[in-house]
Amino acid sequence: MLSLTEENYLKAIYHLSDGGSKAVLTNELAEAMSTKAASVTDMIKKLSAKEVITYEKYYGVNITAQGKSEALMVIRKHRLWETFLVDKLGFAWDEVHEVAEQLEHINSPRLIEKLDEFLGYPKVDPHGDPIPDHKGKIKIIPQVPVDQLAIGYQGKIAAVKDSDSNLLKYLDKIGARPGVKIKVLGKEEYDDSMEILIDDHRVFISKAVSQNILVVG
Amino acid sequence: MLSLTEENYLKAIYHLSDGGSKAVLTNELAEAMSTKAASVTDMIKKLSAKEVITYEKYYGVNITAQGKSEALMVIRKHRLWETFLVDKLGFAWDEVHEVAEQLEHINSPRLIEKLDEFLGYPKVDPHGDPIPDHKGKIKIIPQVPVDQLAIGYQGKIAAVKDSDSNLLKYLDKIGARPGVKIKVLGKEEYDDSMEILIDDHRVFISKAVSQNILVVG
DNA sequence: GTATATTTTTAGATTAGTCTAAAAAATAAT
DNA sequence: ATTATTTTTTAGACTAATCTAAAAATATAC
Structure with missing residues (x-):
């Protein structure tokens, strides 16, 4: 315990x-x-x-193996609760992290199984991160941050880092959500800023931002 | 805090x-x-x-007034979560107390307002207890335990005490749920047991049980 | 109304989680 | 390879919540 x-x-x-x-x-x-x-x-x-x-x-x-399994259960709870908050209660994705940090510690295996069922066994949370299943199995999707991509890359946003609410608000504003098309148009050497296409809209983003947008590797 | x-x-x-x-x-x-x-x-x-x-x-x-207001907020959270567990996740009413004891301490006013809305602003929880509103206002229904009723009383079960899961399991078995019709048929002096009609089914209950079934006073 | 019993409070310890300041080990620099 | 720097650990102290044992206050008994 x-x-x-x-x-x-x-x-x-x-x-x-x-x-x-x-x-x-x-x-x-x-x-x-x-x-x-x-x-x-x-x-x-x-x-x-x-x-x-x-x-x-x-x-x-x-x-250890046991530690990993316990950590994954906490992560499972965190991501299921985030999904609940967004899908069922209508929270915006930038508002859920803090609350999920509390909810992830509620100890009731039955509650989590019921919640998972209620949500329709979601595979990813609102930020695109995979949700471990009831056995603790997690599908790791190799993710690459946009700042490491070459010019010309085309693909889809897999996930965004979910730690900072202000960042998420900004990502939401420029339309950078999981599932959305993305293309790298240019890179600026001196400040590592980038020109990208998000769902066909041209935007310029700083390195602080490009590091937090992840695509499938 | x-x-x-x-x-x-x-x-x-x-x-x-x-x-x-x-x-x-x-x-x-x-x-x-x-x-x-x-x-x-x-x-x-x-x-x-x-x-x-x-x-x-x-x-x-x-x-104090402030203390009362804070206590009522915790009770509000407890009862809203119990309602969620039963109405949305399909828990039985005897399974929710322990989990709600944990959930009631989650600190997020926004979460509680959203949850209240999601549940359709319920007035009572699954045990028949009134849920304080967002201002902490609670409609106190004067409740009388069945062991204090006179022979011949007729009415409806208002609530049941929700502390013990085994008791709730038993109440569920004999059909003693909030809203159900109840009539007192007889009382036994030497052991304070009672003969009652629950939704037209005749049952004998001990004092330990009759104390925990509440009717509108 | 003094003695006895009960209830409540104080005193001193304990555990979990944290801190600052100092010591010890590992790494880097010349 | 000896000194300097950085990282990590130890030592000792603090707060929140708890405990046991003893003291103090209140209530009860005859």
Whole structure:
């Protein structure tokens, strides 16, 4: 049984390790959790005792199979709740992250199964991110941020990073939503800004923005 | 801003004081919160400092107007979530209390307003209890437990106490749900059991049960 | 109306999560 | 390869919520 705080740490470790494929350093985690390295070291010991991560002093943490499964359940809950808020309650996609951060900690397996059913077993959340199924299986879609694309690329927006509400508001304004057509027209060397076509509308975006729009790789 | 624990204490105080109409003693509260009197004294000091209750040493606590309003908001959330679980997700009424105990602490005024709208502004929850509106206004229906009724009484079940899941399962089995017709046929002096008619079906119920079925007074 | 019993409060500890400041280990620099 | 820098860990302290044991206040008994 993990506490709310432990769940949040584990989720951050899952994301920072790219789903368990690399080790996470203390300072990285401190940054992600908006806390101090000393606090992270303490928490790492607890999570390690609960066997959801392995930990070697000074070398960072790795998530275990059990930890991965627990992290995926939290992510499943988060993304199902976001879908509920947008599809059923009429929230805008830029308003749901904070609330879902709370709802993801509600502990009731039955509730989540019922919610999943009620939503019609959605495969992705409103930001385009895949929703793990009830067994914790997640379909990882290799995603590339737009700032790494070459001129001439054509495709569809797969997802957008969902952390910042102001960014999402802006993306919504320029029409950058999952599923929408996108084409790279040009790149500006000196500031890494880009000229792109979103659903046939020409827009100029800064690097801060292009990094947060993801296409299928 | 109240913590989760503080909200739970305040809710218990609201209920034990019958909506603020009488003082609540330390031991009563300790019993209700399944904790020790010493812990209650500590918490009382905190709630008192936050001005949601007033407190005189050795004489118990009274809820303030502000405290009442905050308690009613928690109750509103609890009852809206219960309604959601039953009406939308298909939970049975005896399964929702525990989950609603968690959901009632989600902090997002917008979420609650949207949920209320989604549910069609329900007036009562699945157990027949009134749902406070967005201003915290609650329509108090004077409710009398069946064990206090005289032989011959006829009326409708207004609500059932929703704390114990086993009791609710039993009530469901004998058809004792809010809105159902009820008539008192007889009372047994030595064990306070009763013979009643529920929707025209004759049943014998113990005092433990009759105390938990409420009719309009 | 003093003694006894009950209720409530205080005192001192404990656990989870956090912090600052200092020590220890690892990495980088010359 | 020794010094300097960065990263990480330890040590000690703080807050919220809890506990046990003991003291204080109130209520009850005869």
